[in-house]
Amino acid sequence: MRQYDVLIIGAGVIGCMIARWLSRYELRILLIEREADVGMGASSANSAIVHAGYDPPPGTLKAITNVRGNAMWDDLAGELNIPFDRRGDYVVAVGAEELPALEQLMEQGRRNGVPGMSLISGAEMLRREPNLNPLTSGALWAASGGLCDPFAVTIAAAENAVQNGVTLLTETAFEAFVPGGIQTNRGVFGCRWVINAAGLNADAVMHHAGVRPEFRITPRRGEYAVLDRAEITIRNVLFPVPSAKGKGILVTATVHGNAIVGPNAQDIDDKEDRATTAEGLDEIWRGAHKLIPALNPRHTIATFAGLRACGNARCQTTGVNYDHDFVIEIPKPGFINLGGIDSPGLTAAPAIAERVVDLLKDAGLELKPRRDWNPIRPAPPRFCNLSTAQKAELIRRDPRYGRVVCRCEMVTEGEIVAAIHSPVPARTYDALKRRTWLGTGRCLGAFDMPRVVDILARELGIPPTQVTKKGPGSEFLVRETKSWDEANTDSHSVGAYEAKV
Amino acid sequence: MKQKYDVVVIGSGPGGLAAAIAAKRAGAHDVLIIERDVELGGILQQCIHNGFGVESLKRDLTGPGYAQRFINEAQALNVEVLLDSMVLEITPERHIIACGKEAGLVELDARAVVLAMGCRERTRAQIRIPGTRPAGVYTAGTAQRWVNIEGYMPGKRFVILGSGDIGMIMARRLTFEGATVERMLEIMPFITGLNRNYVQCLLDFNIPLQLSHTVKRVLGSKRVEAVEAVQVDERWQPIAGTEEIIPCDTLLLSVGLIPENELSRQMGVKIDPLTGGPYVDDGFQTGMPGVFAAGNVVHVYDLVDWVTEAGLIAGRSAAEFALGKRPHPSADEKTCRTKASENVRYVVPQRVNAEALTQRPVKLQLRVLHPIEEPVWVEARNGDDLIARQAERYARPGEMLSLDLPQKAYDAVRRAETLTVNVVRRRA
Numbered sequence: 001m002r003q004y005d006v007l008i009i010g011a012g013v014i015g016c017m018i019a020r021w022l023s024r025y026e027l028r029i030l031l032i033e034r035e036a037d038v039g040m041g042a043s044s045a046n047s048a049i050v051h052a053g054y055d056p057p058p059g060t061l062k063a064i065t066n067v068r069g070n071a072m073w074d075d076l077a078g079e080l081n082i083p084f085d086r087r088g089d090y091v092v093a094v095g096a097e098e099l100p101a102l103e104q105l106m107e108q109g110r111r112n113g114v115p116g117m118s119l120i121s122g123a124e125m126l127r128r129e130p131n132l133n134p135l136t137s138g139a140l141w142a143a144s145g146g147l148c149d150p151f152a153v154t155i156a157a158a159e160n161a162v163q164n165g166v167t168l169l170t171e172t173a174f175e176a177f178v179p180g181g182i183q184t185n186r187g188v189f190g191c192r193w194v195i196n197a198a199g200l201n202a203d204a205v206m207h208h209a210g211v212r213p214e215f216r217i218t219p220r221r222g223e224y225a226v227l228d229r230a231e232i233t234i235r236n237v238l239f240p241v242p243s244a245k246g247k248g249i250l251v252t253a254t255v256h257g258n259a260i261v262g263p264n265a266q267d268i269d270d271k272e273d274r275a276t277t278a279e280g281l282d283e284i285w286r287g288a289h290k291l292i293p294a295l296n297p298r299h300t301i302a303t304f305a306g307l308r309a310c311g312n313a314r315c316q317t318t319g320v321n322y323d324h325d326f327v328i329e330i331p332k333p334g335f336i337n338l339g340g341i342d343s344p345g346l347t348a349a350p351a352i353a354e355r356v357v358d359l360l361k362d363a364g365l366e367l368k369p370r371r372d373w374n375p376i377r378p379a380p381p382r383f384c385n386l387s388t389a390q391k392a393e394l395i396r397r398d399p400r401y402g403r404v405v406c407r408c409e410m411v412t413e414g415e416i417v418a419a420i421h422s423p424v425p426a427r428t429y430d431a432l433k434r435r436t437w438l439g440t441g442r443c444l445g446a447f448d449m450p451r452v453v454d455i456l457a458r459e460l461g462i463p464p465t466q467v468t469k470k471g472p473g474s475e476f477l478v479r480e481t482k483s484w485d486e487a488n489t490d491s492h493s494v495g496a497y498e499a500k501v
Numbered sequence: 502m503k504q505k506y507d508v509v510v511i512g513s514g515p516g517g518l519a520a521a522i523a524a525k526r527a528g529a530h531d532v533l534i535i536e537r538d539v540e541l542g543g544i545l546q547q548c549i550h551n552g553f554g555v556e557s558l559k560r561d562l563t564g565p566g567y568a569q570r571f572i573n574e575a576q577a578l579n580v581e582v583l584l585d586s587m588v589l590e591i592t593p594e595r596h597i598i599a600c601g602k603e604a605g606l607v608e609l610d611a612r613a614v615v616l617a618m619g620c621r622e623r624t625r626a627q628i629r630i631p632g633t634r635p636a637g638v639y640t641a642g643t644a645q646r647w648v649n650i651e652g653y654m655p656g657k658r659f660v661i662l663g664s665g666d667i668g669m670i671m672a673r674r675l676t677f678e679g680a681t682v683e684r685m686l687e688i689m690p691f692i693t694g695l696n697r698n699y700v701q702c703l704l705d706f707n708i709p710l711q712l713s714h715t716v717k718r719v720l721g722s723k724r725v726e727a728v729e730a731v732q733v734d735e736r737w738q739p740i741a742g743t744e745e746i747i748p749c750d751t752l753l754l755s756v757g758l759i760p761e762n763e764l765s766r767q768m769g770v771k772i773d774p775l776t777g778g779p780y781v782d783d784g785f786q787t788g789m790p791g792v793f794a795a796g797n798v799v800h801v802y803d804l805v806d807w808v809t810e811a812g813l814i815a816g817r818s819a820a821e822f823a824l825g826k827r828p829h830p831s832a833d834e835k836t837c838r839t840k841a842s843e844n845v846r847y848v849v850p851q852r853v854n855a856e857a858l859t860q861r862p863v864k865l866q867l868r869v870l871h872p873i874e875e876p877v878w879v880e881a882r883n884g885d886d887l888i889a890r891q892a893e894r895y896a897r898p899g900e901m902l903s904l905d906l907p908q909k910a911y912d913a914v915r916r917a918e919t920l921t922v923n924v925v926r927r928r929a
């Protein structure tokens with residue numbers, strides 16, 4: 001039985017950030033993820049906003065970790081070399097009746113310790129974003145709000161953890177606790193501490209541990225549309241006035257120069273159901289049009305949905321009446337329990353990681369700093385962001401950077417190969433997409449797909465028929481054209497297809 | 502390679518090849534084609550079916566066979582070629598930056614440029630199919646590349662959305678390869694590709710086609726497991742109660758092509774929202790001096806023959822510009838605008854210079870909005886005055902129409918500010 005000091009279940013942004021934070025100490029750490037890559041859950045399908053922190057009720061863990069996490073992002077982005085743009089955000093009031101909500105939010109933000117907020121007039125807001133609804137009556141401005149690339153933060157944290165000695169196992173699922181460790185589909189791993197960072201499945205994991213039997217995670221779906229940057233330019237982060245259901249449907253820029261609209265908020269039963277719906281997309285467009293009436297749904301280049309892990313834990317601070325707080329606790333020795341990490345979980349990730357380290361320290365785990373810990377994760381070159389001279393130089397050093405594979409997002413073969421051989425190797429098409437943004441432009445991979453499948457097959461040393469979109473069962477191709485025998489014996493049932501792969 | 506060329510052609514499909522050939526023939530000295538792929542020929546290389554050259558060569562060739570004739574001619578004329586290199590940027594002064602694995606980063610200048618980048622396929626989100634995002638949703642052209650160039654089957658059980666030509670051709674191709682095409686669904690009440698493909702690819706192979714139907718939803722989390730089909734009304738809204746789950750492992754999209762104009766836009770060439778391609782004049786010069794365009798980059802053609810024809814004109818004009826024999830139309834007051842009018846979706850070229858008619862007739866190319874299954878007139882008018890008209894047996898959106906402005910229309914065109922183009926029933 002392989003033996004670890006700390007075993008982390010789930011490689012979303014939370015699990016990866018904790019792994020990275022713990023990697024600075026002399027510990028044997030194992031991070032397990034049931035999917036084929038890190039960050040395939042909520043961490044890759046969200047609004048990508050580094051929230052200022054005026055939304056969560058004062059005194060909650062959400063408020064505390066949000067404001068602390070937000071403040072940590074400059075260092076985090078610098079060390080991990082990931083896109084982060086602290087361009088501030090707005091909550092926009094439409095009509096006079098929404099104005100009082102702005103003052104309440106500002107007051108709440110003040111109590112949470114959010115810096116740099118102010119109220120601005122409708123006229124001033126319209127000057128800053130002329131496309132806004134002409135009925136805009138005012139806005140709350142929060143200078144500390146920011147934008148990030150959610151794929152990059154999770155992947156970079158994981159890479160930095162691995163560079164510093166953490167073992168990452170993908171396609172490895174937690175099944176049960178056993179004495180001295182856990183049972184997975186790949187056998188038993190021994191460990192002194194288990195950290196529950198299983199996102200939507202955090203309730204199941206803690207129930208296995210015999211903790212909080214009443215705790216339930218309800219998947220709350222949020223749908224989005226991504227807009228073509230050639231068609232529309234949105235420069236700001238624009239929230240509507242929040243409602244009981246959450247922060248509402250926003251219209252925001254992204255770090256890649258696109259705009260996105262969404263999310264709605266719909267409670268569903270199935271934790272796997274990330275399908276978008278016609279009704280949901282209609283709903284987000286209604287929401288978007290409230291803020292920017294001129295947005296055109298026809299400029300959509302992609303739609304996606306994410307599931308918030310909405311918990312039912314009561315805030316532990318006396319006097320605070322809030323039933324959806326984060327869980328960050330040691331309910332029993334050897335078990336760090338996290339749960340209900342929905343928004344602002346992305347923002348709070350570094351603060352949650354820091355808290356987990358403190359909890360372990362308080363619980364008596366010896367944390368001896370490693371002398372060779374390297375906080376810097378080098379960013380791979382991004383061809384399209386280079387100057388002409390830099391491009392020429394890069395191609396001279398490695399000619400593979402001269403071949404553009406994804407024409408919309410200008411991703412080269414060199415970048416793809418680098419991602420396949422990176423510390424957290426990209427082994428699927430979607431994993432490459434999250435690292436290089438290939439296939440996310442207006443042609444959605446129609447052009448690059450055959451070429452990328454080819455490169456993956458070559459670099460991984462597998463036949464193209466084994467290359468997948470997102471792990472086993474999602475193969476792109478079924479057979480070679482000339483394999484007639486197989487073609488003739490195909491049973492034409494989808495079930496048979498599934499059984500074979 | 503040289504630092505400066507008379508004519509640089511971007512793209513080596515039939516449009517680009519024809520342009521390069523015509524530029525040489527018209528006296529341009531240094532002509533270069535820059536092609537992103539590793540071989541010349543463009544999309545034709547993956548079109549291994551026959552049906553190419555029927556109109557112009559009176560031969561029934563395969564795509565590669567058709568391309569080869571022009572590749573040979575370009576070579577014989579000493580057209581220079583830069584393969585495996587993608588043009589990244591062109592400035593309004595026609596400074597070109599390209600890069601390639603072997604070529605490295607290349608910078609050069611052109612007296613005239615011909616844009617011949619072809620087109621790209623419309624994708625799923627642009628037509629908004631909700632549902633999951635599994636493997637197994639591909640454009641028909643991607644599937645065509647896999648099957649014909651790479652030699653792999655992307656599925657076993659297909660549903661094809663859209664009755665475009667590539668979709669119909671792939672329906673037949675996949676059947677040949679032992680796959681099952683469960684259904685072709687078309688949201689319009691008519692097929693959008695060529696009738697000849699409908700007969701030869703669907704009817705001959707008993708592939709069921711449902712008009713006024715679309716895909717409402719994709720099912721399956723890892724690989725497509727089924728699609729939900731639904732009938733639509735005249736306003737393309739799903740009709741409740743007509744939903745049907747069709748089990749399949751692949752959904753192919755053949756929902757149309759869009760001219761590929763990223764480069765054109767980036768350099769500031771104005772794009773016609775009706776065609777998705779640059780505004781051009783009768784010599785296929787865009788709104789930017791010295792920048793010409795040919796083939797699917799201008800508007801989506803149905804037959805390769807007309808692409809070649811357009812490429813020949815663009816290449817000749819580009820050479821004339823490079824040799825100082827052709828002014829930019831903006832410097833010329835005498836151009837008249839063409840306007841898509843009754844039952845016409847768009848007209849190319851968008852501007853005609855009457856002086857062109859002193860040399861030869863000028864061909865207008867157009868597509869109709871709605872099918873008319875009876876004899877029609879294709880006509881051009883200046884106000885109420887009829888300038889030219891041509892009879893056709895029918896008019897279908899999938900099949901491009903054309904109308905020659907004869908040389909004798911010179912005076913009429915010179916007087917006109919706008920030519921309106923209509924397609925009307927002959928009886929009425």
Ligand SMILES: Cc1cc2nc3c(=O)[nH]c(=O)nc-3n(C[C@H](O)[C@H](O)[C@H](O)COP(=O)(O)OP(=O)(O)OC[C@H]3O[C@@H](n4cnc5c(N)ncnc54)[C@H](O)[C@@H]3O)c2cc1C
Nearest residue numbers: 010012013014041042043046047049174199222345346347
């Ligand atoms: C629609 C939406 C919008 C959001 N917008 C924002 C925002 O703008 N700003 C912000 O700060 N936050 C936002 N959030 C919240 C943020 O995305 C999440 O809080 C954060 O991603 C949670 O990270 P996680 O690691 O806990 O979960 P996940 O990313 O879901 O990771 C959990 C991981 O555990 C794995 N796992 C599950 N079960 C097992 C098992 N048995 N064995 C092994 N592995 C397992 C999963 O596969 C998954 O990879 C949003 C969330 C959503 C859904």
Ligand SMILES: Cc1cc2nc3c(=O)[nH]c(=O)nc-3n(C[C@H](O)[C@H](O)[C@H](O)COP(=O)(O)OP(=O)(O)OC[C@H]3O[C@@H](n4cnc5c(N)ncnc54)[C@H](O)[C@@H]3O)c2cc1C
Nearest residue numbers: 512514515516537543544552587588618619796797804805
């Ligand atoms: C699947 C399919 C089936 C068809 N079937 C028939 C048929 O049966 N009969 C018929 O007559 N017609 C058919 N056609 C139509 C005809 O083939 C096309 O209209 C014609 O090939 C278009 O030629 P083109 O030169 O405009 O573009 P393309 O052939 O698409 O060539 C464009 C070229 O430009 C290159 N390029 C683009 N951007 C750059 C850049 N930035 N740098 C360098 N190079 C670049 C591309 O790599 C490509 O090689 C078919 C078309 C398709 C797509």
